[in-house]
Each structure stands twice: as C-alpha cells, then as structure tokens.
Amino acid sequence: MRDVAIIGVGCTEFGELWDKSFRDIFVEAGVSAIEDANVQGGKIDALYVGNMSGGRFIEQEHIGSLIADYSGLAGFHIPSTRVEAACASGGLALRQGIIAVASGYHDIVIAGGAEKMTDVDVETTTDALAAAADREWEGVMGATFPGLYAMIARLHMHKYGTTSEQLASVAVKNHHNGTMNPKAQFQNEISIDAVLNSVMVADPLHVFDCSPITDGASAVVLAPAEIAKKFTDTPIYVKASAQASGTLSLHDRPDITTLDATVAAAKRAYKMANLTSKDIDFAEVHDCFTIAEICAIEDLGFVKKGEGGKATIDGMTAIGGQIPINTSGGLKACGHPVGATGVKQAVEMVLQLRGEAGKRQIDGAEIGLTHNVGGSGGTAVIHIFGR
Amino acid sequence: MKSGIVSYGAYIPRYRIKIEEIAKVWGDNPNSIIEGLMVYEKSVPDMDEDTITIAVEAARNAVNRANVNPEKIGAVFTGSESHPYAVKPSSTIVAEAIGATPNLTAADFEFACKAGTAAMQACVGMTESDMIELGLAIGADVSQGAPGDALEYTAAAGGVAYIIGKENIVAKIESTYSFTTDTPDFWRREGKPYPEHGGRFTGEPGYFKHVTSAAKGLMERLGTKPSDYDYAVFHQPNGKFPTRVAKMLGFSGEQIKPGLVVSRLGNTYSGSCMMGLAATLDIAKPGDRIFMTAFGSGAGSDAFSFSVTDRIDEIRNGAPSVEELLANPIYINYATYAKHKGKIKL
Amino acid sequence: MTVARFWRRLKNLYNLIGTHCEKCGEYHYPPRNLCPKCRRSSRTVPFKFKGLGEVVTYTIIHSSTKDFEKQTPYILAIIKLVEGPRLTSQVICDHNDIHIGMKVKSAFRKLGEESDKGMLYYGTKFVPLGSRDK
DSSP states (O other): OOOEEEEEEEEOOOBOOTTOOHHHHHHHHHHHHHHHHTOOGGGOOEEEEEOSOHHHHHSOOOHHHHHHHHTTOGGGTOOEEEEOBTBTHHHHHHHHHHHHHHTTSOSSEEEEEEEOOTTSOHHHHHHHHHTTSOTTTTGGGTOOHHHHHHHHHHHHHHHHOOOHHHHHHHHHHHHHHHTTOTTOSOOOOOOHHHHHHSOEEETTEEGGGBOOOOBEEEEEEEEEHHHHTTTOSSOEEEEEEEEEEOOSSSTTOSSTTOOHHHHHHHHHHHHHHTOOGGGOOEEEOOOSBHHHHHHHHHHTTSSOTTOHHHHHHTTTTSTTSSSOBOTTOIIIIIOOOTTTHHHHHHHHHHHHHHTOOGGGOOTTOOEEEEEEEETTTTEEEEEEEEO | OOOEEEEEEEEOOSEEEEHHHHHHHHTOOHHHHHHHHOOOEEEEOOTTOOHHHHHHHHHHHHHHHTTOOGGGEEEEEEEOSOOSOSSSOHHHHHHHHTTOOSSSEEEEEOBTBTHHHHHHHHHHHHHHTTSOSEEEEEEEEEOOOOTTSGGGGTBOEEEEEEEEESSSOSEEEEEEEEEEEEEOSEEOOTTOSSOEEOGGGGIIIIIIHHHHHHHHHHHHHHTOOGGGOSEEEEOOSSSHHHHHHHHHHTOOHHHHTTTOOHHHHOBOGGGHHHHHHHHHHTTOOTTOEEEEEEEETEEEEEEEEEEEOTHHHHHGGGSOOHHHHHSSOEEOOHHHHHHHTTOSOO | OOHHHHHHHHHHHHHTEEEEETTTOOEESSOOSSOTTTGGGOOEEEEEOOOEEEEEEEEEEOSOOGGGGGGOSEEEEEEEETTSOEEEEEEOSOTTTOOTTOEEEEEEEEEEESSTTSOEEEEEEEEESOTTOO
16 A cells, blocks of 8 residues: 555636636646646546436436547546445545555546536425435434424534534634635625524524535546655645445434434544544535534534534634634535536645645644534545645 | 114214304304304314225224124225225225225215215115125225315314124114205315305205205104104204204204214214214213204215114224313414315415 | 335334343333344344333424425424333424423324325324323
C-alpha cells in the first residue's frame, strides 16, 4: 500500500445553474482539475464519479460511461465507475479513487462528483432525495428527509437541551463563511432571527435550517505520493480514508441522536492516520441540516455528545475559533449538489492547506478532515488530509 | 332459528360539524333545519379515514369485544354506498386486517342504507345452514351529500360490525323479514360523486311504506306486537322519520330512545340502523327484546326481532360503547369539513 | 409504489406483523430477513405486535412530497413498541398534545393512494392511548 496525494482540484460554481446541463458541469469541473494538476488526459488511468440520482433527475443512468465519453477519455477506453451512496456518493467516489491508487492498481485517477438537481420540479427532487431513507418503512409513512433529521433534532433538544437558536447559529456561521467563497450558492449573511422566522419545514427545522437544492460538480486528481511533486509544488496528502455503514432507517439506529456510522468511520480514520480528534485543525462536515453539523462535531469527537449546539453558538467552530468547521460555507451556504459534495469538501481541504482559500483562509492549518454522510446516517465516509 | 349476534363493534370518527356551520355557508336558517331534521351535528371522517378504515375499526372492535377467533369467521360482507373502490372489494381488506384470511368467502354489498342488514341476513343464512361457523356483517359509510343540498346536513361517517353465529350468542335472532320493491326514491349513478333523491317522494312511498310493511310483516309472522318489545330501532336518516314511524306502528318514544343516536351523529347510511342497535345492546339487559327495521332506498326494508341473552353482560365492556365513541368530539368548520370530505377540487 | 411491492407487505402494514428471532429472543418491526444479531443462525418467525407503544421522538411535517401534500401538516414519529422494536409512523392527535413519552396505540388508516385512479394503500398509524380504549 502506498501513500496517495491530491495533485489538482476543480469545482464549478454551485447554485441553480439554469444555463448548464449535467454534461456542462462535469466537463467544467474535470477540465479545471486536470489543468490544475498539470496532467495530460492520456495519462489518466481511471475515473470514479459520485452521482446519487441521475436516473430521477435527468433520466440518465450509465453515468460512468457518459462522463468518460464527454470528457473525451472514452477514446482511451478509460475504466469509468459511478459510485452511489445517496449524499455520500462523492465521498465514496473519492475513497474508491484513493484505494485504486494506494493499491497500486492505477497511478493517476480522477475522483469527481456531479449532480444536476434543478431540471425537475421540487416535489420530484424531494421524492428522489427521500430514496436515501428507507422507502419501504419510512417513506411509505410520509417520512421526508427534513422530517427524519427534525426527529433527530427534537430528541437532541429533549436529551441535551439544544435550542433552536443553537441550531440556527450553524446556518448563520456557514452563511458567513459562504460570503467569502465565490463558488458558494449563497453568499449572503443571515441572522439567527431570520432562520427562526423562516417557514417551518418539519418542526423544529425551518427552511433556513436545511441545505438547498443545488447543481454543481467537483473533481480532484489523485496520484501516488512518491511522484506527486512531478505535477505540483503543493501536493496534499491523504492521511486516512475510512468508511462505515449504519442502519438505513433512523428508527433502527441504536441511539437516534448519534450517527454511529460517523463514530465508526472516525475511529478507523484516526487509527489509520495515527491521530486523535484533538489533532484536527479544521473540518468540512456534512451539514445537510443544521442539526447534522451539531451531531457531526460530537460524533467526530471534537466536542462531547450533547455539547455541539453550545459549542457552535459560542463560536468554537467559526473561522478564528478553536476548530473552524465548514469554511466553504458547508452544505447549507455553499450548496449541496448531492453527488458532488463529498468531493467539494476535499477541494476545500486542498485550498486551505495550500493557502489558497482567499478571504476565508485559516491561519496555520496543517491537518484537515472531511466528513460525508449518506441518508440519515446509513453511510459515513471520512478522509484526513495534511501537507 | 339458532343463529344470533355473537359480538358487535362500532366506530365513529372523532370530528363533528354543527348544523349551524353548514347553514351559515348556504344561507339557511339553522333553527328550522335543526327543528325539521332533529339533528344538530354530524360526524366527519379524518383525511385518512374512509369506509374501509371505518369498517376495519368496527370489525376489530367486534372481534375484540367477545374475544372471537378471527380464523373461525367464514364470511365477511361489507355493505356500503361509499366503497372506496367501485371494483375491488372492501371486504377482502377487512378480512386481511382482522386476520380472517384465507379460508373464507367475502363480497361487498350495496343497497343504500340497508346494505349492512342485508349482509346480516346473508350471514344468518350461512350460519343456520352450517356452511360457516361465524359470519361478519358490516355496515359502514362515509356518506356524501352534495354541497348546498339538504342531505349535506345529515350525511355522516361511521360503521358497525356484527358477528353472527350459533354459539355464545348475546342476542338471538328470532326471525327476520324483508319487504322489497323497485322504488327509485334515491340513487347515485356510477362515477358521480353525489346522490340524487326524489325530495318528498323519499318519505311516504319510500321510507314509510317499506318500514311499516316489513315491520308489520315480521310481527304478523311472529305473532308479536310493539308492547312485547323493550326497545325498537328504526333506520334514522334524521330524527323525524324514525320518531314518526315508531308512532305509526305503535312503538313509544321510550322504546326508541336509546337507539336514536342520529341527532348527535347524523345519518351513517349503511351504518345507521346498526348503530342504533349497537347503542341499544350497550344498555340492554338479559331477556330484553329488541325490534329493528332498516330501510334502504331503491327500496327495501329488513326487519329483525332479537332477544338478548345472559351473555351480553359478559362481553359488553370488551370494546368501546356508542356513547364512548360519541363523546369528546372535535368540532371543525365548513372549510376543514370540505377538505376532509374531498369536496374541494384539487 | 407498485402493486406487487405493496401487496407483499400488506399483512405487515395492516396488522403490525414483524419478525421474532427464536434464537436470541429479539423482536423486529419492520420485519427482517435475517436477525441482525444472529445473521445466518437466525431462526426468525412472523410475530404480531400488540400495537401499543410510546413516542420516542417526533416532528410536524409542513412540507412534503406530492403523495402526502394534502395531509400536511402531519405528525411523523418514531414509536417504540412495548415488545421492543422502534418503527416510523404518523401519530393522529392534536398537534399541541404530541410529546416524547406519549403512550399510543395502533389505528387502521389510509396511508395514501398511487393516484386518483390508482391503488389505495392502507396501514397502521397511531393514536393516543386514552378515553376510547378498553
């Protein structure tokens, strides 16, 4: 097993990209990653792409072949694989790419993610996303995605005293970070009051507690660490890649307020990297809803269980705080094109660790962690990166 | 006859709408409506309730009341004029939901408001002939009345289930007698949402002719008279008709009182008479005799003579009584009512 | 939701029938092919739950998919049945009354319909354990 590095990154704008098709966005992200990596197309050995629901959103399956073809790489007969794990599709695609390089099977690999969500109406999107939950036993009873996380929030509030204001502070912080990310879907400040006064989606989650519907694509180029410097002066190294599954449905989760897939994946990741949660300087975590970020920072070990709300509202996870979380704006403000998010998180890692994060740059960041979740916690995938 | 009622169960949805609420919308005088119909509120189903859910709840109450083994039920017949499917029986869903499948026969019945009692008669035929051990007859409806029509004041939702058998009976069926003619007093065409009716024609040529003929026919056959009965239950499309027909036949106001639930419930169509019977069984004593005559438009009447056994006291408290189901209602306004009844075109 | 997929589960939905592993004694609703604890050495048999339980957590859903739009706002909850397993269902009660720990019992209700000419789906929801109960 050899070490792996990221030698190039690329990302489209995230938002409602009416003028751009699915083909437009993944080509844009892929080409900019390859250019950033200084790599020749012919040298790419394999492609992994995360995409949750091409079938429901654009009536297209066989995404692997589509991407290979439209990136001009089908001519080289490149092996191209689509990976799906609901909202963790991107993180899993990244992990598959890392495994391919680490194992020695391939040398230069592109791992990307893309989702085009706005070509269908909101109800269809909501229904497509509901497939990340248990369709037979949660969906049939009228469970929606926000509904499931709302139930986590309700119990978290009951057990630990977490408040709606604390939930809102996650969105406020991430929006603030988004104002400094030119690729983010939302680049406006919001206040706690604005969150609490926004329309209720599933009590206690308001619409501003929920990540939006977004189009976007991201890509990274992976290479064996030993040759990374041939391509870039600032390779960013993968210190750990870990994945875990959890119960598909929320009702079968041993502790409804803990995503034990996150806990399990984090344990594996820290072990692999020989680190603890205290060694992580900053992280991109899966804030599909504000409560998800609160549970994430607890389940990743940055704070004790139940203290995530207080930690956030006290500023612990702001830029300049003890452990900045979601400097990209997170899923909430940067946007959440489902299959792309896990890869975008890695892109943010690279920009921060290279010192290229502009106005949202963290000082002295050495070790970063990405955390990508599928559904209400059926899959969790964690990566740790360093310089 | 050896057959009788082994158990019974009723179900009434929680919601009610007052007559005044409906009158307000259509510009009618609520006091004259209430006086004329002797009804002051009616039951309304929840958004996720329909004839099938009501039939299942009533059937489950019947099964639980006497701890009946559902596997012994050999027939399930559900009578309604608002079956959710025009083709596909409500009875199979009921049978599945009470654990009576698969060794049984099932079919749905329709005869306006007497579909449930017709189902009872069919069950009696099958138990008397030993074709089956137990039969389940249900009358349930989410009755429809066109917005602004007189029927809207009384068309209500509810259901009642009777388990018929020969052993462990709580009320013996002494006899049953029916009077049927082709009389088009009230109907609903296939595919149409609301029924049509002949106005005052539904009274004398419809209700009164058939109820009195069936009632007299039964009493003649049995050699009984009204004073032989402790209680009487008549089909109750409103409070006026059963009160008048009781008088016409020689039954007293006291006899029909426990079974006259329509003023607080409305007309549950196929469940109407059967609900009155259930309310009567809830308070009847061993040895009491009950006279019942149902009416269904189209038209026909089924008359029954029951005598209550000792066993009624043993099983009576095994499921909610009609009074308990009528208690603690949730009142709604016309807009909510229209939404629940699907009257708003979406 | 196709006809066959609903039909396969209708006994479970109508009558709250799950599974019981006779090897380790655990109860599961929804039903399981394999007991998660015993896996291949599972001895699972069908089991009919009483329908009694309590609310573990809940939400009030205001914005839903097309299938459930007409019913909003409705209460979605995770309910722990007295026999042990937890399930997801709706609770029909006054929205001001729902609370964690509320005791509930099963009720037979319509879950939805495929379309105005499609199949009707029935199943189990929950109502407060209270005055109408024996």
